Amino acid sequence: MELTLPLTKEQVKILKVGDVAYLTGYVYTCRDAAHKKIQEALERGEKSPVDWQDQLVYYAGPCPAKPGKVFGSNGPTTAARMDPFVEMMFQQGMIAMLGKGDRAEYVADLCKQYGGVSFLGIGGASAINADRVKSVEIVAYGELGTESIKKLYFDRYRVIVGIDTEGNVLQQQEVPKYKR
Amino acid sequence: MMSRILNTEVVVPVIERLVKKACCELNDNVMEAFRSACEQEESVLGKETIQILIENGEYAKREQMACCHDTGAAVVIMEIGQNVAWEGKPLKEQVNEGVRQGYEKGNLRKSMVADPLERVNTNDNTPAILHTEIVEGDTVTITVMPKGGGSENMGAFKTLLPGQGIQGVKDFVLEVVKRVGGNPCPPYIIGIGVGGTMDKCAVMAKKALIRPIGKRNAKPLYAELEKEILDAVNNTGIGPLGMGGRITALDVHIDYYPCHITALPVAVNFQCNAARQATETI
Ligand code: SF4
Numbered sequence: 001m002e003l004t005l006p007l008t009k010e011q012v013k014i015l016k017v018g019d020v021a022y023l024t025g026y027v028y029t030c031r032d033a034a035h036k037k038i039q040e041a042l043e044r045g046e047k048s049p050v051d052w053q054d055q056l057v058y059y060a061g062p063c064p065a066k067p068g069k070v071f072g073s074n075g076p077t078t079a080a081r082m083d084p085f086v087e088m089m090f091q092q093g094m095i096a097m098l099g100k101g102d103r104a105e106y107v108a109d110l111c112k113q114y115g116g117v118s119f120l121g122i123g124g125a126s127a128i129n130a131d132r133v134k135s136v137e138i139v140a141y142g143e144l145g146t147e148s149i150k151k152l153y154f155d156r157y158r159v160i161v162g163i164d165t166e167g168n169v170l171q172q173q174e175v176p177k178y179k180r
Numbered sequence: 181m182m183s184r185i186l187n188t189e190v191v192v193p194v195i196e197r198l199v200k201k202a203c204c205e206l207n208d209n210v211m212e213a214f215r216s217a218c219e220q221e222e223s224v225l226g227k228e229t230i231q232i233l234i235e236n237g238e239y240a241k242r243e244q245m246a247c248c249h250d251t252g253a254a255v256v257i258m259e260i261g262q263n264v265a266w267e268g269k270p271l272k273e274q275v276n277e278g279v280r281q282g283y284e285k286g287n288l289r290k291s292m293v294a295d296p297l298e299r300v301n302t303n304d305n306t307p308a309i310l311h312t313e314i315v316e317g318d319t320v321t322i323t324v325m326p327k328g329g330g331s332e333n334m335g336a337f338k339t340l341l342p343g344q345g346i347q348g349v350k351d352f353v354l355e356v357v358k359r360v361g362g363n364p365c366p367p368y369i370i371g372i373g374v375g376g377t378m379d380k381c382a383v384m385a386k387k388a389l390i391r392p393i394g395k396r397n398a399k400p401l402y403a404e405l406e407k408e409i410l411d412a413v414n415n416t417g418i419g420p421l422g423m424g425g426r427i428t429a430l431d432v433h434i435d436y437y438p439c440h441i442t443a444l445p446v447a448v449n450f451q452c453n454a455a456r457q458a459t460e461t462i
Binding site: 073074078102122124126127128130145158170171173175 | 290425
């Protein structure tokens with residue numbers, strides 16, 4: 001299915017684990033170091049440098065772009081490392097995440113509680129994603145290099161629903177089917 | 181036997197080339213393994229996933245772009261013939277210069293921090309993780325293996341009791357595989373070191389990943405164990421990227437070494453689907 005960003009609560013509600021979707025619109029990259037900086041800013045009583053309301057957080061640290069290209073190889077990083085920040089980000093208004101791999105049980109509970117979803121990309125298949133990014137702008141923490149927060153425009157970036165708003169987890173449903 | 185004199189600067193362009201080649205081009209052995217895995221995979225999502233990995237591998241090679249965004253820590257393995265005599269700047273410096281140039285010119289991600297606790301990026305992906313070994317002859321063989329965090333971080337080491345034997349090794353590997361699930365980006369290769377000391381064992385597990393997919397250990401005991409573990413891993417159902425399926429591992433490679441009477445060390449190192457390596461001999 002085709003999805004236009006930003007997503008609405010109603011749109012994410014109909015997504016079910018295993019659905020394949022093509023995302024078009026703006027997303028923000030944010031990973032370990034940037035999440036930590038946001039947390040520190042909030043603890044100091046400051047605001048997050050980005051308004052996360054209804055936004056999709058892409059856990060990614062891209063390669064530099066080749067000369068003449070908009071963006072370099074990019075793909076999802078291990079989502080589990082960001083598990084401890086999920087609740088904070090949901091409270092900031094985030095609606096969806098995009099990463100790879102298994103996540104802690106409590107992330108599924110949080111998706112249910114806040115009506116959010118966790119998408120999966122394909123770790124390793126990063127070269128073909130370069131052309132799916134049509135614009136890029138560093139919006140915060142530029143000093144973090146690959147880990148800075150970047151605003152990207154996705155043009156039909158393929159994802160799979162990993163956790164839906166009912167708290168279902170794709171891996172928990174699929175893996176047992178192929179177990180011998 | 182006359183020494184062959186080499187200036188250490190010869191390694192710089194070789195390593196630069198190997199870094200770029202490894203990061204942008206999965207070799208035929210890996211691409212072939214993807215194709216046969218794709219045929220065998222029963223899960224629709226899994227099949228599609230491997231198909232995407234194949235397309236990505238072809239695209240990365242054609243465009244000379246990193247196949248995976250995490251271009252890793254640069255593991256450099258040098259086998260140096262004992263008849264080689266070095267002159268020039270320190271070898272380590274030259275290895276790092278090659279890594280620096282490869283990552284910079286290849287538009288590859290810089291992922292090394294100078295201090296594990298202070299965590300400031302070195303911005304040129306140095307230093308390399310360098311392993312040198314003195315071997316027979318007068319040639320130098322260099323292998324560059326960029327090692328991404330997602331798979332490297334899932335490795336594990338344990339010293340078993342000698343009495344735990346083959347079953348103990350199997351149980352430990354399976355326990356690790358189940359614990360890490362889809363995080364090391366399956367379909368992966370598992371390198372296993374058995375024996376030696378803690379350090380030796382870990383290096384064996386890493387070097388076992390260089391062996392081509394499909395090639396078994398020369399000793400039947402280990403060849404058999406490799407097959408058994410491969411079957412057991414694929415029977416977990418973890419599947420491509422952990423989303424369920426019949427193909428979790430492309431292969432399992434075990435290397436062994438004599439060890440102390442009290443110990444049975446086992447190290448497990450994962451090589452993700454971005455199974456990158458490139459080799460040249462000087
Ligand atoms: S584990 Fe390997 S394939 Fe997965 S993101 Fe890291 S480097 Fe890429």
